[in-house]
Amino acid sequence: MRAQESSPIIQVRNLEKTYRTARGALTLFQGLDLTIATGELVAIVGQSGAGKSTLLHILGALDAPTAGTVHCASINVATLNAREAAVFRNREIGYVWQFHYLLPEFSAVENVAMPLLARGNSRREALDTASNWLREVDLEGRSEHRPGELSGGEQQRVALARALVGNPRLLLADEPTGDLDETTAGRVFDLLERLHLTHGLTSLLVTHNLDLAARCTRTLRLEGGRLHAMDFPSKAGLHPGARADRS
Numbered sequence: 001m002r003a004q005e006s007s008p009i010i011q012v013r014n015l016e017k018t019y020r021t022a023r024g025a026l027t028l029f030q031g032l033d034l035t036i037a038t039g040e041l042v043a044i045v046g047q048s049g050a051g052k053s054t055l056l057h058i059l060g061a062l063d064a065p066t067a068g069t070v071h072c073a074s075i076n077v078a079t080l081n082a083r084e085a086a087v088f089r090n091r092e093i094g095y096v097w098q099f100h101y102l103l104p105e106f107s108a109v110e111n112v113a114m115p116l117l118a119r120g121n122s123r124r125e126a127l128d129t130a131s132n133w134l135r136e137v138d139l140e141g142r143s144e145h146r147p148g149e150l151s152g153g154e155q156q157r158v159a160l161a162r163a164l165v166g167n168p169r170l171l172l173a174d175e176p177t178g179d180l181d182e183t184t185a186g187r188v189f190d191l192l193e194r195l196h197l198t199h200g201l202t203s204l205l206v207t208h209n210l211d212l213a214a215r216c217t218r219t220l221r222l223e224g225g226r227l228h229a230m231d232f233p234s235k236a237g238l239h240p241g242a243r244a245d246r247s
């Protein structure tokens, strides 16, 4: 596990994002600030179209801000060129989406190994590490299965293993349980929370599931182009999934 650091791992200041579209400018964020300390598990909620995915894309150097500074894992990602952004993503960021995006023609263990192969590790080393990660997500018996031979929950477990196989500091999860039934969603969140804690990660989770949001360290609502702190005053009562021992 990594040591806790006092400086924030994410520091966004005065973020602006404007898309130029055929029908004019669409400004999503203006003056958006965000500070996240190492080790936090933060939920981001908000209406569809509020810009939650775009915010994760900017933090993960998949999209560029129009203005503002975006310090993420000590790097101002707003200044990276395409090659630097690819290296940054491979080293520092684990990403999971609502859909698993596993490659259908490769086995589970080969899918998990992909980020290490992209990094230049030997095939043997990459597959060994990937096997260990499949064990971490309780899928050691499924390593030779292709994605189409796995259930939705199992596919997301493989996607989580692939996101974390490269030992990133930051996990960005965009509705990772959005395509799953309630029970499976709860199990995938349990796993995400366990990996978050045991690997000393800092994690941002976009979700529309308020029960899961209530189990995070903090919940922020994206509305009107800014983030607003959201309280769950009677967490335990309103949200059965909430744990009384988490603040």
Ligand code: ADP
Residues within 6 Å of the ligand: 019, 020, 021, 026, 028, 046, 047, 048, 049, 050, 051, 052, 053, 054, 055
């Ligand atoms: P959310 O994740 O909160 O549902 P998104 O970040 O996906 O919201 O999208 C926010 C808004 O930005 C939507 O109205 C979407 O249509 C628009 N948008 C997203 N990407 C682009 C793009 N590349 N060009 C133009 N508009 C975009």
